[in-house]
Every structure is written in C-alpha cells, then in structure tokens.
Amino acid sequence: MLEGVQLSPIKIVTDERGSVIKMFDANHPNFHRFGEIYFSVVNPGFVKAWKLHKASYSNLMATEGHVHFVLYDAREGSSTFGQFQEVDLNSNDRQLLVIPPGIMYGWKNAIDHPSTIANCASETYSPEESVNPPRETLQYDWGDGK
Amino acid sequence: MLEGVQLSPIKIVTDERGSVIKMFDANHPNFHRFGEIYFSVVNPGFVKAWKLHKASYSNLMATEGHVHFVLYDAREGSSTFGQFQEVDLNSNDRQLLVIPPGIMYGWKNAIDHPSTIANCASETYSPEESVNPPRETLQYDWGDGK
Numbered sequence: 531m532l533e534g535v536q537l538s539p540i541k542i543v544t545d546e547r548g549s550v551i552k553m554f555d556a557n558h559p560n561f562h563r564f565g566e567i568y569f570s571v572v573n574p575g576f577v578k579a580w581k582l583h584k585a586s587y588s589n590l591m592a593t594e595g596h597v598h599f600v601l602y603d604a605r606e607g608s609s610t611f612g613q614f615q616e617v618d619l620n621s622n623d624r625q626l627l628v629i630p631p632g633i634m635y636g637w638k639n640a641i642d643h644p645s646t647i648a649n650c651a652s653e654t655y656s657p658e659e660s661v662n663p664p665r666e667t668l669q670y671d672w673g674d675g676k
Numbered sequence: 677m678l679e680g681v682q683l684s685p686i687k688i689v690t691d692e693r694g695s696v697i698k699m700f701d702a703n704h705p706n707f708h709r710f711g712e713i714y715f716s717v718v719n720p721g722f723v724k725a726w727k728l729h730k731a732s733y734s735n736l737m738a739t740e741g742h743v744h745f746v747l748y749d750a751r752e753g754s755s756t757f758g759q760f761q762e763v764d765l766n767s768n769d770r771q772l773l774v775i776p777p778g779i780m781y782g783w784k785n786a787i788d789h790p791s792t793i794a795n796c797a798s799e800t801y802s803p804e805e806s807v808n809p810p811r812e813t814l815q816y817d818w819g820d821g822k
Contacts, residue, residue, distance in 0.1 A: 547724055547822075548717040548790065555712030555800045564710030566701030567796050569739065571694040578693055593715065593739055593792070644694065646739075648794075650713050654701045676693075 532603045532610045534630040536560060537617060540591060542624060551624060553591050554650045560628045562587050565653035569593065571646045572639040577675035579636020580663040586653035588629040592619035595645025598638045602668055605632035614670070619647060634663060638675045678749045678756045680776035682706060683763060686737060688770060697770060699737050700796045706774045708733050711799035715739065717792045718785040723821035725782020726809040732799035734775040738765035741791025744784045748814050751778035760816070765793060780809060784821045 531537075541552040555561070565586060572578055582604065590599075601615040617627055618640065629635055639645045653659050665672075677683075687698040701707070711732060718724055728750065736745075747761045763773055764786065775781055785791045799805055811818075 546719070547722040548719045551715040551717070552801075553713045553715065555714075556710055557800050564702055567699045567713055567794070568701075569697040569699065571697070573692070573694045576693040639694075648713070654703050655698075 532601055532613060532615045532633060533608045535601060535615060535633065536628040538626050540624040540626050553648065554589050554626060560587065560589065562652040565651045566655060567648065567650045569646050569648050571644050572597065572637065573644050574639050574642045575674065575676050577636060577638045577665075577672045579665055579672070580634045580667055581636065582634045582661050582663055583631045583651070583653070583659060584661065585631050585659050586651045587631060589650040590619065590627040590629065591624060591648050592621045593646045593648050594621050595643065596620040596640040597645045597647055598640045599627065600636050600670055601629060602634045604634045608632070634668065636670075638672055678747055678759060678761045678779060679754045681747060681761060681779065682774040684772050686770040686772055699794065700735050700772060706733065706735065708798040711797045712801060713794065713796045715792050715794050717790050718743065718783065719790050720785050720788045721820065721822050723782060723784045723818045725811055725818070726780045726813055727782065728780045728807050728809055729777045729797070729799070729805060730807065731777050731805050732797045733777060735796040736765065736773040736775065737770060737794050738767045739792045739794050740767050741789065742766040742786040743791045743793055744786045745773065746782050746816055747775060748780040750780045754778070780814065782816070784818055
C-alpha cells in the first residue's frame, strides 16, 4: 500500500425490501471535511487518467460495476515516493478506497457495461486543486484502454 | 411544495469516456454540514416508509432507477403543516431533493428492477435522530406496494 492509502470494508444492512450501503460518515477515521460528493461514470473500454488532487482526500466506492485503479505516489518525501499500486473496486464487494492528496491516479472500466464510482471528496472542485495530467505523464500500460 | 423542500437540477458533464454527476457540494445553498453519505436500495414492488429525521437534512438523488417519494409535513408551526407532497426521482433526469428535518417521508420503487437513492445527510446516523414510524402512522395509499 502507498503511504496513507487505505481500503476498508463498507457496512451493508439488507432486508427483504432492499439494502442500505453506508459509504462514509463524519465519524470515519479518514474523515477530514466535506467538499463534495460526485459520481464518475466510465464507459466500457475507456480509461480516465490521470487525476491529481493537490489538497483533496478522495473517498471512493464503486456504486455500479467494476473499475481497475492505478495509483502513483508523486509526493516527494513520502516513504513510497515513485511507487505504483493497483486496486480494484467492485460493486459486488463494496470497499472504501481512501487516496490522500498528492497521489496521481487513474482508472479503467474492467467490464462490458458502464461502471460508476462515487467520490466523497474533502474539497470542493476547483481547477487549481484538481488537475488532469496527460496520459503520457506516467509510464503505465493500460492495455486496450482508450 | 412543503415549506423548505427544494428540488434542483444536478449538473452533469459528459464526454466520450463517460460522465461526471455533481450531486452536492459544500457551496450548495442548502448545505448545512456533512453527517454521512449512504445509499438505499429498494427492490421492485417494495415501499420504505416512514422515515422521520429529527435533526438531519436529507439531500437525495436517484443513482439508479426511479423512485416515488411521498412527503408529509409533521412540523407544527410550519405554513404547510399537515400537508402531503409527492415527488419522483429518476436516474434519467437527475435532480436533488432537499428534505428538511421534521418532514416524514417514504418512497416506493416505481419500476421492475432495483432502484437506488443516495442521501448526503447533514447528521451522522443515530437511532434517536432517525426514526421509522410504522406504515399506519399516516393515511396514504401505496397501491400494491409491499
């Protein structure tokens, strides 16, 4: 695991009517503050990379489908500086992925229908805080990902 | 509209890779504070009613499917005390539904596959804050809803 990256199980309560999926709350040990909650849909065969948050903690869950994440530690001074990590999020096995600011990440839809991830981020959106380094910034083989 | 209930459009940014659905952020005029983000799945034919938050603002969006909401103003002193309101949320026409504390609400899955709503609530869960009055508390005909 890259320094500060965390993966934790999400509590789900189920009955005959349906279920309740408790993604994240203000009592979570990784809660810093609330910036925004948004959803990112990625179509089959597509990659979204790279994303670099300069200040925001990303708290991520797959709400639908299966996504393959690639993380790169771009924080000079981190014990895992320059290392990669790969993590899958799947709506059939809910987990919360916490990514601290300064880690560059991208993700690819791993299935043949759209996948969606939710991000409960610690900062509101701004183009200064959330930057999109081009794909070639890092050497990573996304396979057939467009 | 019941006093304090609001319905507003959700911004969606789409490109060939997919889309980004901006549900709610800390700059929204209805933001009070962050308690938790959870998802409630309701199976076909089922109703979840009633729910009464004593302190929490509910900020709701359909992430999947189509749900029929019924709201009842249980706040003595409100200009709409004792009145009902009905609102549909549909993932094909994203809107944010803000329900203040003191309004009793329930919802029914309006389609033949599971529907999911997201709630970005202003309080963390507690059994004192979030109560579940039994179905017969209010006279409302849910049709064939179980």
